[in-house]
Amino acid sequence: MDVSEFSQTFHSIVTEMSRVVVGQDDVVEHVLIAALARGHVLIEGVPGLGKTLLVRALGQVVGADFRRIQFTPDLMPSDVTGGNVYDQGQGRFVFMPGPVFTQLLLADEINRAPAKTQSSLLEAMQDRSVTTDGVTRPLPSPFLVIATQNPVESQGTYPLPEAQLDRFLLKVQVSHPSRAAEQQILTNYLHGFDPTDLSRIGLEQRIDAARLIEMQQLIHSVRVDPELVAYVADIVGRTRAHRSVYLGASPRASIGLLVTARARAASQGRDFVIPDDVKVFAPGVLRHRLILHPDAELEGTTADDCVEAILRAAPVPHTAA
Amino acid sequence: MILRALAVLVSLALWVLAPAALAQAPSWQPAPDAWADDDEDDEEPFQADLDRQRHVQAEKAEVEGDLALVLDSRYRFCHDLESRVLEGDAALCDLKAIAKPRCPGFAEACEKPFVESLSQRRRAERKESPKLELPKLSAGLGVVAKVLFWGMLLLLLVFLVWAIVKGARSREAASVSEADEPLADDPEEAASAARRRRVETDVERLLRRAHAEAAQGRFEQALADAYAALLRHLEGNGYIDMHPSRTNGEYARGLREHPALRAAVEHSAREIEAVQFGARAPSAERFRAVVERVTAVVGRGAALVLALVLALSTTACDELTRGPAPGPGDEAGGFSLLARLLAQRGAVVKHHEGEGSLDLEAGLGVVVVHGQADLPAAEWTRLREFVDEGGTLIIALDTDQSFTSEVTRGPSARCESLRAAPAYFDYQGLILTAPGPGWLMAPNDHWPVLQCAAKDGTVWSHVVASTVGEGSVVILPGSGLLTNASMVSGDHAFVLLELLFGQPASVLFVDAEEQVGEDSPLMAVAQGRLGPILLQLFALMALFYWLRGKHFGRPRALEVTRRRAFSEHVEALGTQYHKAGASRLALGMYAGWAIERLRERVLPGKGGSLSALAQAVAARSGRAEGDVLRVLVEGDSAHKALTAPGEPVEDHRIMRELDGLLSEVGGSVGR
Known part of the structure; x- marks a missing residue:
């Protein structure tokens, strides 16, 4: 596979998913880029914007096993990872895998579960394995966690810990669709579209898991110019010096920015990264990794504001201006 | 049917x-x-x-x-009493009696000798029509007023000639001064100069520089300059707003309402980014492809402006060109x-x-x-x-x-x-x-x-x-x-x-093909009432050629001749000193000037020795007196021995230290 074929496959997946997820092309592209970059995605948006539909459609189009966990306040870690259960027939404990043992995991409303349960995903997301009772079990490959959270409701929710947030490659914000997109959604509904039965509309599988892994590996061959490495380091470094930011982005963020930029370059049929690839994904990679000063938060400054200011201050390599 | x-x-x-x-x-x-x-x-x-x-x-x-x-003024045979009938239409004169109520001119024309062609008819009409008497502007003026009138007219002409000549001379002077600034041969020096150089924003100069660099085989820099010319042109026309933090993709997305311009930017950026970030070889073909795109876009703006000017200029001859010109189809036949x-x-x-x-x-x-x-x-x-x-x-x-x-x-x-x-x-x-x-x-x-x-x-x-x-x-x-x-x-x-x-x-x-034509192209132009427009066009072209020289017709931004900043003179002088190996001379002159400035700031009106100066400077800056005195002595020595052989690195160090002293005791004067 070369970058040209990569690009064609990428766009065919996006096109197929756009049949179901109407008016959210950017979100679809971001999620797919994250999947290709072997990263996890945190999707933030109010209910009813098609977040779950997006993940289900992705699972069907890329041919990955899909499972969903509805996070609730009484959800236990073993409900996620699974645990050892005594088998009376065999007379011993046997491991019952949890829903995390899948290729595509939807952690719906992840902030409704307490931190202990949320943290049960830490190892899975970072090491792609689960350890229970001293035994480490690898997760299927590819493995992708797509978590959703509602930014509006605060009662009965538990903010995700920083360590957990840092493990998400991208935080994607889903906004309301445009008027035209909404009209299309309504038209689809009138024509019998059922979001719980995607097979009815003939959503086609474009690739399989093996092909997805092949695409993930091709990203490593995308060239990154040293000046772009410096550009990424400059951007991430500026998050640590910004006056409104209490804690800047980690080196994991730098790596994440670089890998998403490579994935985007490949998706556009290029075998080299350009500054635009970095800049486009910088908000998604950085926004959930910045901890703002309380004063700045009181002033209404958001992480997106800071990232925007940082990008505005960081000169791109070989600028003509 | x-x-x-x-x-x-x-x-x-x-x-x-x-x-x-x-x-x-x-x-x-x-x-x-x-x-x-x-x-x-x-x-x-x-x-x-x-x-x-x-x-x-x-x-x-x-x-x-x-x-x-519909029987308007275009039917001259109908209304114009001086009109003539073509020989080919002579048979129509049988109708003159019943045509007369509507077309008295036709009845009159049928009484006159027929003409063979339209040209002959115009000549005949011209002979018969009385010559237009232009009103004499100065007829009603007194002697003093006449003198004033003609004097002002003369002054206006002289002023126009003077303005044109002055513009031409200043252009020549500008081109000479630019030619005096050679490109550095040493790559490191060129890179250093490029960093120091101010950002060039003039489209024409960027294009010229791109061509010059391409001629020397530096295609990467040539590509960058050509692309910069494109962006500067778009910025000048309000399409984009350039900023060091903006990417080429952002410029292209900002042109979504102008697909042609967006395509040009995307194509050029693709070529340049392949070189800058994709390790592709910068080549003459790549440069040519980008320059063609850039020239097409830059030229389009110039062409639009020129077309607008020409369109506006034609309104000056409104009376001459109003309405469609009558043609052979409007004759009696x-x-x-x-x-x-x-x-x-x-x-x-x-x-x-x-x-x-x-x-x-x-x-x-x-x-x-x-x-x-x-x-x-x-x-x-x-x-x-x-x-x-x-x-x-x-x-x-x-x-x-x-x-x-x-x-x-x-x-x-x-x-x-x-x-x-x-x-x-x-x-x-x-x-x-x-x-x-x-x-x-x-x-x-x-x-x-x-x-x-x-x-x-x-x-x-x-x-x-x-x-x-x-x-x-x-x-x-x-x-x-x-x-x-x-x-x-x-x-x-x-x-x-x-x-x-x-x-x-x-x-x-x-229709049958009309064989009624003019005798010559000039007469055809006259009949088509194109004369005033063509004259204005020629006048405009001549004016552009005179003001803009050989570049007329090529896209270019307005080249503004301006005074150079002091720092640019210093930079140019420093480069010349560097090339001549005269670092000691530069140090000596600078040291003399710097020590005088230090005396003015820390010992105003007192004069005094270098040690007193060092003591005062150290007190003001917080530096060790010995270090200050060393710098002053080194600078003073250089000032007293301007022709002595120098050591560029050492001389540069002393200059920087003197510059540091100056900035610490009362603000830097810049380098």
């Missing part, structure tokens, strides 16, 4: 077979006596006849109104009036001239073929199919017979001695029949003409029509009936419009 053909035939029958003739009337009116004879013979009810007369009168009034609208009348009545009028197949599209109702039109056999076949399918074909024959003074409505009493007529006539594959017994379909130079002969031997030509397939064919005895002179004569316009074009329809005129 069948109904339409039937309507034409019924109308023809009505007009042609009516027994009364109006040959003697200067303008056709329903003659009461003639109609009365009809009534007696046919015993038609009087009321029906009265209704018909009223209808005819109403229709005539409508046609009269249309004529008044032209055919434009009928077309305009039809358009006035709601018909869609089209013309076919020269070669090429006829546009017999669906919805076309009538085709008028002039006798001089040289149509190939295939086109006649298509016309035949057009008629078969219900269209109406009108053929205006090109006969040599003299034009009759009026259109007659049918055989008059004088047409009693008719010869035997054939039952049909084969014309271009169309079988035509005479409209009734007693009519003659006489071939005349291969053309069928319907004629009747009077007892005195006079031959009258008439309209003949026949149904063919589902349509109809109408033959006119000559194209003279359709001419402008004919249309303004009597009731010809009314008769033609009623008979031939009763219903508004799409009409195609297949």
Whole structure:
């Protein structure tokens, strides 16, 4: 596979998913880029914007096993990872895998579960394995966690810990669709579209898991110019010096920015990264990794504001201006 | 279409077979006596006849109104008393009597000698028309006022000449000063200079620099400069806002409403980014591809501005160019009036001239073929199919017979001695029949003409029509009936419009190629009233050429000549010193100046030794006195030995330390 074929496959997946997820092309592209970059995605948006539909459609189009966990306040870690259960027939404990043992995991409303349960995903997301009772079990490959959270409701929710947030490659914000997109959604509904039965509309599988892994590996061959490495380091470094930011982005963020930029370059049929690839994904990679000063938060400054200011201050390599 | 053909035939029958003739009337009116004879013979009810007369009168009034609208000043033969008639249109002068009420100029022209061509006619008119007397501007002024007037005019001219000469000289001076700044040969030095260099924003200079770098084989820098020229041009026109933090993708996305510009930016950026970030080799081909795109975009803006200027300049000659220029079709023998009348009545009028197949599209109702039109056999076949399918074909024959003074409505009493007529006539594959017994379909130079002969031997030509397939064919005895002179004569316009074009329809005129041209290109330009516009264009080009030199026609931004900043002079001087290896001289001069400034700041009006100066500087800056004194002594030594051989690195260090002292005791003066 070369970058040209990569690009064609990428766009065919996006096109197929756009049949179901109407008016959210950017979100679809971001999620797919994250999947290709072997990263996890945190999707933030109010209910009813098609977040779950997006993940289900992705699972069907890329041919990955899909499972969903509805996070609730009484959800236990073993409900996620699974645990050892005594088998009376065999007379011993046997491991019952949890829903995390899948290729595509939807952690719906992840902030409704307490931190202990949320943290049960830490190892899975970072090491792609689960350890229970001293035994480490690898997760299927590819493995992708797509978590959703509602930014509006605060009662009965538990903010995700920083360590957990840092493990998400991208935080994607889903906004309301445009008027035209909404009209299309309504038209689809009138024509019998059922979001719980995607097979009815003939959503086609474009690739399989093996092909997805092949695409993930091709990203490593995308060239990154040293000046772009410096550009990424400059951007991430500026998050640590910004006056409104209490804690800047980690080196994991730098790596994440670089890998998403490579994935985007490949998706556009290029075998080299350009500054635009970095800049486009910088908000998604950085926004959930910045901890703002309380004063700045009181002033209404958001992480997106800071990232925007940082990008505005960081000169791109070989600028003509 | 069948109904339409039937309507034409019924109308023809009505007009042609009516027994009364109006040959003697200067303008056709329903003659009461003639109609009365009809009534007696046919015993038609009087009321029906009265209704018909009223209808005819109403229709005539409508046609009269249309004529008044379209008979504007473009028909000079009609209104201009100095007009002349072409020899080819001499036969139309038979109509002068009945044309005179509407066109007095035509009647007058027919009394004068005819002319062979339009050019000859203009020459004749020019001789006859009195010369325009330009008002003398200074006629009403006194002596002092005249002197002032001419003096001011002279001053204005001198000022214009002075401004142009000054502009040319300053341009030459600017080009010389630019040429004095050679490009550095050493790559490191060039890179260092590039970092120090201010950001170039002038599109033309960027393009020039790009070409210069490409000529030296530095294609990567050449590509960057060419692309920068494109972005600067777009920024100058308000399409984008350049900023060091913006990416090429952002510039392209900002041009989403201008697809052509966006494509140019995307293409250029793709080429350049492949070099800058994709490790592709910068090549001449890549540079050429980018420069072509850039030049196309930059040139488009210049072309638009030039077009706007030219368009505005033409308004200066508004009086000379207002309205369409009259052409051969507007002469007495032209055919434009009928077309305009039809358009006035709601018909869609089209013309076919020269070669090429006829546009017999669906919805076309009538085709008028002039006798001089040289149509190939295939086109006649298509016309035949057009008629078969219900269209109406009108053929205006090109006969040599003299034009009759009026259109007659049918055989008059004088047409009693008719010869035997054939039952049909084969014309271009169309079988035509005479409209009734007693009519003659006489071939005349291969053309069928319907004629009747009077007892005195006079031959009258008439309209003949026949149904063919589902349509109809109408033959006119000559194209003279359709001419402008004919249309303004009597009731010809009314008769033609009623008979031939009763219903508004799409009409195609297949015209003969007009062979009436000008004697020379200059006269054609004059006739087309292009003279003022071309003169302005030439004047504008000359002015641009004079002001902008050889680059006129190439896209470029306005080059503003400005004074150079002091720091640029210092930089240039420093470069020259560096090349000459005169670092000690530079240090000595700078040290002398710096020590004087230090004395002014820390020991104002006191003078004193270097140690006192060092003590004061150390007290002000917080530095160790010994270090300050060392720097001052080194600088002072260099100042006292300007011609001594220097060590660039060491000299530069001392200069920087002196500069540091200056900035610490009272602000830097910059380097």
